[in-house]
Amino acid sequence: MTNKTSKSSKGQKPAGATEMAFYAKHEKIYPRKVTGIFAFWRASGVFVLLGLYYAVPWLSWDGRQAVLLDLPARKFYIFGLTLWPQDFFYVTALMIIAALSLFFFTAVAGRLWCGYACPQTVWTEAFLWIERQIEGDRLKQMKRDQAPWTLNKLLVKGSKHAVWIVFALYTGFTFVGYFTPIKGLWEKLLVWDMGGWEAFWIFFYSFATWGNAGFMREQVCIYMCPYARFQSAMFDKDTLIISYDEKRGEPRGSRKKNTDPKEKGLGDCIDCTMCVQVCPTGIDIRNGLQYQCIACAACVDVCDQVMDKMGYPKGLVRYTTEHALQGGKTHILRPRLFVYAGLLLTVMGILVYSMATRIPLELDVIRDRIALYQENDQGLIENVYLLKVMNLDTHERKYELSVSGIPDLQLDTGGKSIVVQPGEVIELPVRLAADPTDLKKRSTEVEFHLQAVGSDKLKVNETARFLGPVSR
Amino acid sequence: MQTPKIQRVIAIMWPSFLMAGAATILFFTAFDPQALLMDTRFADLSRLGAYTIGFFLFWALTAASCLLTCYFQRPCAFRGEPEKQA
Ligand code: SF4
Numbered sequence: 001m002t003n004k005t006s007k008s009s010k011g012q013k014p015a016g017a018t019e020m021a022f023y024a025k026h027e028k029i030y031p032r033k034v035t036g037i038f039a040f041w042r043a044s045g046v047f048v049l050l051g052l053y054y055a056v057p058w059l060s061w062d063g064r065q066a067v068l069l070d071l072p073a074r075k076f077y078i079f080g081l082t083l084w085p086q087d088f089f090y091v092t093a094l095m096i097i098a099a100l101s102l103f104f105f106t107a108v109a110g111r112l113w114c115g116y117a118c119p120q121t122v123w124t125e126a127f128l129w130i131e132r133q134i135e136g137d138r139l140k141q142m143k144r145d146q147a148p149w150t151l152n153k154l155l156v157k158g159s160k161h162a163v164w165i166v167f168a169l170y171t172g173f174t175f176v177g178y179f180t181p182i183k184g185l186w187e188k189l190l191v192w193d194m195g196g197w198e199a200f201w202i203f204f205y206s207f208a209t210w211g212n213a214g215f216m217r218e219q220v221c222i223y224m225c226p227y228a229r230f231q232s233a234m235f236d237k238d239t240l241i242i243s244y245d246e247k248r249g250e251p252r253g254s255r256k257k258n259t260d261p262k263e264k265g266l267g268d269c270i271d272c273t274m275c276v277q278v279c280p281t282g283i284d285i286r287n288g289l290q291y292q293c294i295a296c297a298a299c300v301d302v303c304d305q306v307m308d309k310m311g312y313p314k315g316l317v318r319y320t321t322e323h324a325l326q327g328g329k330t331h332i333l334r335p336r337l338f339v340y341a342g343l344l345l346t347v348m349g350i351l352v353y354s355m356a357t358r359i360p361l362e363l364d365v366i367r368d369r370i371a372l373y374q375e376n377d378q379g380l381i382e383n384v385y386l387l388k389v390m391n392l393d394t395h396e397r398k399y400e401l402s403v404s405g406i407p408d409l410q411l412d413t414g415g416k417s418i419v420v421q422p423g424e425v426i427e428l429p430v431r432l433a434a435d436p437t438d439l440k441k442r443s444t445e446v447e448f449h450l451q452a453v454g455s456d457k458l459k460v461n462e463t464a465r466f467l468g469p470v471s472r
Numbered sequence: 473m474q475t476p477k478i479q480r481v482i483a484i485m486w487p488s489f490l491m492a493g494a495a496t497i498l499f500f501t502a503f504d505p506q507a508l509l510m511d512t513r514f515a516d517l518s519r520l521g522a523y524t525i526g527f528f529l530f531w532a533l534t535a536a537s538c539l540l541t542c543y544f545q546r547p548c549a550f551r552g553e554p555e556k557q558a
């Protein structure tokens with residue numbers, strides 16, 4: 001944004017050059033470790049989210065895995081709920097809700113998602129933590145990378161990758177455990193007897209984790225993330241952003257502690273470049289709001305510590321809004337939010353309503369296409385249909401079938417009772433017979449009623465055509 | 473400015489990956505692979521296997537389309553301009 005700030009400090013290329021270099025060739029970024037309130041929140045986020053990710057597939061519900069998107073069996077279990085391919089609508093609605101919530105939160109709080117909750121951030125943080133435990137902090141890492149290969153370097157790098165790979169493999173295993181029963185998968189893993197496809201996906205996902213969190217890191221955010229590209233469309237001047245207070249900080253410059261900056265004609269920024277060193281995406285927040293900034297607030301934490309040391313007030317880099325920075329007021333309630341919130345509530349309402357009124361039973365009626373109709377030995381006109389009954393409920397169900405549409409319509413199901421196991425479809429050939437004098441038209445509408453025994457609400461109706469000669 | 477190689481690779485492999493994922497979900501929500509493959513040589517293929525192969529077929533297709541997009545995106549010579557040898 002501002003250009004006068006690009007006359008950067010020691011050991012740093014001017015912003016333009018950095019940018020060029022950045023586009024031409026990727027430079028490895030060594031984010032320095034940060035502590036502070038936002039680092040604490042981020043660590044908590046990582047902890048909670050990773051904890052959930054690894055724990056949830058092991059939960060049980062009703063004697064089965066609580067959350068299981070059982071692809072091999074084509075049904076999704078989410079606690080008490082069972083979804084079938086027919087219920088695709090719910091999944092779509094859930095995804096729309098997720099997207100709208102993201103819009104809403106982005107408008108209010110900027111890239112909160114990026115900094116604290118995005119899987120890319122979360123796993124990168126975990127990988128960075130492992131890296132620091134083994135390789136040491138930023139300076140040590142940089143030195144080691146520049147140094148020639150020695151046995152020690154090999155050992156350090158080797159053990160880092162070993163830990164990364166084990167962690168990634170367990171991540172991949174857990175991922176597959178969401179799609180096929182995890183307990184069985186674990187048992188098979190122990191004796192190395194997984195299906196080839198399961199094994200393939202475990203490795204595929206592990207490899208992606210290792211690559212994205214170990215190597216790609218901020219490049220995922222910059223080049224691959226669609227959200228990063230369009231998030232600015234949800235921004236306005238009242239959105240929470242992380243910003244450097246230029247008015248207060250400039251002109252920047254180093255100084256001794258206890259010198260009066262005003263005397264030297266300096267602002268509050270002591271140009272220590274700590275905010276640049278901690279930044280996981282390698283930008284200088286002092287150049288203004290940049291697309292690469294994932295709003296992780298690492299620079300806020302570190303700058304506050306610097307200000308503390310200098311005895312200056314905190315908040316040279318802080319969460320703020322553009323309006324506030326310009327000395328105005330931040331409006332929290334604004335039309336944009338009402339629009340997002342309205343849309344969100346509407347879709348949620350639709351989802352809840354349709355979930356509440358969902359009937360876990362499906363009936364399809366297919367007419368026999370070979371014979372239009374037949375006359376039986378009692379002189380009645382017969383039509384043959386194939387019924388498909390699908391029980392989408394979680395228990396076995398027994399159903400009663402009836403028909404209407406023509407007076408004295410006779411139904412013949414072959415005397416079998418209709419019992420369907422949960423998740424099963426049965427095919428049931430049925431025969432309808434009607435007196436030809438009751439048929440006023442060549443084709444009459446009839447209706448099948450399927451009613452579950454013991455539940456009033458569990459019923460569906462399906463119409464079909466009954467064909468016959470027109471009585472004269 | 474030349475786009476970095478990594479960005480060009482990502483521009484082909486990544487959108488196609490996302491779309492292949494979406495296509496796989498839509499396709500296999502509508503069709504059960506076991507029903508589709510019932511009377512073919514692949515009747516023994518597990519559902520997971522069918523999903524996987526389906527996904528990679530979709531990916532190959534969408535990646536090819538991304539590749540063509542990237543290819544045609546390169547500036548071409550104007551009318552009357554002699555062709556430059558790359
Ligand atoms: S930019 Fe995208 S990938 Fe990066 S942290 Fe934000 S949401 Fe995640």
Ligand code: SF4
Nearest residue numbers: 279293294296297299
């Ligand atoms: S500029 Fe600050 S908030 Fe933005 S990514 Fe870098 S450290 Fe995080």
